[in-house]
Amino acid sequence: MVLSPSARDVGTQATTPARGSDFVVLKAEGVKIHYWVERDRAAFCAVDGIDIEITEGEFVVIVGPSGCGKTTFLDAVGGLRKISSGRLELEGEPINGPGPDRAIVFQQASLFPWKTVHANVAYGLTIAGKHSKTEVKEIVEGNLNLVGLAGFGRSYPSELSGGMQQRANLARALSADPEMLLLDEPFGALDAQTRDTMQEELLRIWSVKKKTALFITHDIKEAIYLADRVVVMSARPGRIAEIIHIDLPRPRSLSIRRDPKFHEYEERITALLEKGRKK
């Protein structure tokens, strides 16, 4: 017997869990990541057991000193690096390489210098090859508009300032329309004022797109300002020291950094990071 399309639809609907703010997008259980260091002729444990659940629409920031394995963990979520043990699942499926359900916003200078801004932002869509030219154009222009780069589609990355390059980088990730946005210290190379603007912009865009976000930084203020939860990591081996809920109202403006509660979070995280260093 052949199931009618409508009957099949009913079947899938029943098995798909209802999605809401408690739907787990990313689940990490005892994730360990090792890699080979040729200079030492030894395996190095970069990430030593990470457990975390990130739910739909949540903004999670991992903060930690350099060498704490935060970028390594993000790479694993992006599918660019294999985990050596534990479980790492996206919407219940083990992560097995890169996929269109995740998009990474890298640190500076990861735009293709020989492509125009428009072609860069279209890259994910071109690779997937699922959209017509007009659709691609529409999506790209929509996202350029959203990140404040309307009219810069024909420019080359080298003609943009650092902040604008990161706007394009963000638009490139958004155009792939992922379930989850992975941001690897995207504002680390920007000057302080541009970084402030970009943090504000990111929150504005995030509130429009409502994407689940995992953000890596070593800037404590940036972490608190952006996050629903801050994951504080300690180095060597890379472990979670503590996960802190940031109970600050949204939408947030930069003036929230003068809030006494903000200072409390800042002191707590600073203390945690210092403890991690002394160990």
Place this chain on the structure above:
Amino acid sequence: MVLVSDIPSRVPGQPTPFQRHRGWILGGVSIVVLLVLWQLCTAVWGLTKEMILPAPLTIARSIGTLLVSGEFWHDMAVSGQEFAIGFGLAIVVGLVLGLVMGWFATLQKVLDPFVNFLNSTPRIALAPLFIIWFGIGIWSKVAVIFFGAVFPIVITTMAGVMNLDPLLLRAARSFGASNMQMFRTVALPGAVPYILSGLRLGVAHALTGVVVGEFIAANAGVGLLMVRAAQFYDTPTVFAGVVIVASLGLLFTSLLGLAERRFQAWKPSKS
């Protein structure tokens, strides 16, 4: 009434017309001065014999005579054919080999000893061997040109692929690009600057191959024309050959320069 202009007539750093075209002006003047001195030393003051060092105007006259003779154009056609086939093959083989060697590490390790060995040999020394194998027609010269030009192209193209920015490869992979897609969208465009400088090196080797190959043995060609002229102590014609070959080299190099500018519109301008 006082006339005050806000903008001074000259701002520090603003180039005068001379400064703006300094390269052309100074280069042109130095060539003219050299040619005039050369002419004075040879034809006017008679410091040397025409047979040893002919005057520029004599050389110019030889070039003129060559350009109107049918034999010269036949020589040009033969040399041009050798160059086109030899260099064309070198580009195709060099690009393909360089790209795959840069992309597939295993293949690179397997082929590298041969490429390195042949690249370090003075390949023009193989010309007598090619004449034994391919005769004194155009094919021995094609082989000399091919072998001269192919290795610089392979090596620079390979370097271009191997020196790709790992950040860009990571970005491409994060968007789920397949190996083939990464090759097409990152490796190929990223290697273009290297490829073009490989072609520049290749042109120089190919032109050397044409002339020297024909010096050793040939039926026709610009190189043969020069050897024959030298045998009859027709020094002005030898010089004419040198000037013609050098001009062709200059022409090809500037064509590649144009291609470089066309392909690198994305590079930040050096201002």
